Amino acid sequence: MLSRYFVFILEVKNISGRIDFDDEKRQFTNLKDDNTIEVYTNPEDQVERHIRTIERIMRILNIHLPIVGAIVFSNTSTIIGQKPKRIPAFHLSGLNSHVNYLFNKYSNEVVTFEELTILKDYLLEILKRDNWKPNIDKNKLIKGAICEKCSNQSFMKYHFGRFVCDNCSVLSKDVLLESLLDYRLLFSPWISNNEFKEYFSISSAKTSYKLIKSLNLNFKGNNRSRIYYIPDNILSYKLK
Numbered sequence: 001m002l003s004r005y006f007v008f009i010l011e012v013k014n015i016s017g018r019i020d021f022d023d024e025k026r027q028f029t030n031l032k033d034d035n036t037i038e039v040y041t042n043p044e045d046q047v048e049r050h051i052r053t054i055e056r057i058m059r060i061l062n063i064h065l066p067i068v069g070a071i072v073f074s075n076t077s078t079i080i081g082q083k084p085k086r087i088p089a090f091h092l093s094g095l096n097s098h099v100n101y102l103f104n105k106y107s108n109e110v111v112t113f114e115e116l117t118i119l120k121d122y123l124l125e126i127l128k129r130d131n132w133k134p135n136i137d138k139n140k141l142i143k144g145a146i147c148e149k150c151s152n153q154s155f156m157k158y159h160f161g162r163f164v165c166d167n168c169s170v171l172s173k174d175v176l177l178e179s180l181l182d183y184r185l186l187f188s189p190w191i192s193n194n195e196f197k198e199y200f201s202i203s204s205a206k207t208s209y210k211l212i213k214s215l216n217l218n219f220k221g222n223n224r225s226r227i228y229y230i231p232d233n234i235l236s237y238k239l240k
């Protein structure tokens with residue numbers, strides 16, 4: 001959480017059972033309801049690592065806000081046993097009053113709104129992750145529209161404006177958009193009419209072209225080389 005007064009780093013944990021921080025061993029244990037014990041990465045170390053990262057970034061940008069951290073337990077059933085020594089740890093219900101406490105403690109505006117925006121933009125920029133690329137053999141994938149009603153992943157055929165399941169004969173229109181989203185995630189956000197026709201096993205090029213055209217997708221290229229863009233919000237498209 002960024003403000004002109006301070007930066008607040010929250011480590012949110014959803015854990016049931018009892019948790020204990022061992023400051024000396026830097027160990028964070030969770031006694032579960034079935035009496036088994038599990039050890040996780042110490043959230044106190046995590047918060048401190050994040051604080052150091054933000055400190056480094058602010059040094060680069062020549063912005064100097066105080067940085068504070070907290071460990072917040074979001075599961076109301078968590079029993080907090082031995083508390084951490086350096087970073088506050090509390091239940092979610094205490095977050096509001098903790099934030100108020102921080103605004104009282106850090107009551108000076110340390111940076112301008114412009115400086116805060118620079119910090120925000122910088123953080124968002126380094127947050128951008130590589131798009132997820134599945135590491136799978138694409139030839140083994142079942143392509144096209146797959147029936148959601150059948151458990152054995154039956155193929156759906158396009159027939160008179162709808163998809164019909166080969167197995168249970170259920171009809172669907174929306175499966176078109178869902179399958180295009182699959183295509184986007186598995187293959188590419190761009191699809192040609194020919195790829196579209198093959199993906200959905202539509203025998204007629206004319207039918208396939210009419211169907212893809214009816215979606216009003218953005219495209220580039222003309223005629224045979226035309227490719228259509230499948231947006232990430234394709235599921236919100238309205239089908240005619």
Ligand SMILES: [Zn+2]
Pocket residue numbers: 147148149150154165166167168169170
């Ligand atoms: Zn079916």
